[in-house]
Amino acid sequence: xxxxxxxxxxxxxxxxxxxxxxxxxxxxxxxxxxxxxxxxxxxxxxxxxxxxxxxxxxxxxxxxxxxxxxxxxxxxxxxxxxx
Numbered sequence: 887x888x889x890x891x892x893x894x895x896x897x898x899x900x901x902x903x904x905x906x907x908x909x910x911x912x913x914x915x916x917x918x919x920x921x922x923x924x925x926x927x928x929x930x931x932x933x934x935x936x937x938x939x940x941x942x943x944x945x946x947x948x949x950x951x952x953x954x955x956x957x958x959x960x961x962x963x964x965x966x967x968x969x
Contacts, residue, residue: 890913890949890950891916891951892918892936893916893918893928894941894944894953894955895919896921896925896928896956900917901928903954914934916935916937916944916947917944918938920957945968945969953969955969
């Protein structure tokens with residue numbers, strides 16, 4: 887069974903992870919960023935169907951199996967707790 891990946895963040899680390907997932911033929915289910923416009927642009931670049939306005943909206947989606955946190959390190963703990 888394939889897992890539904892969600893990416894939090896839309897910067898260069900998120901781009902690296904998205905490229906790695908695509909290279910491994912793993913789809914990305916959704917993306918959320920601190921700015922919706924950034925997440926929307928990221929989703930268009932990587933053909934991601936689900937774009938969330940907030941991190942919390944992504945975490946509430948029961949279809950998300952794995953969350954990759956691609957934000958600055960100092961925000962990881964709080965985002966991980968929310969997820």
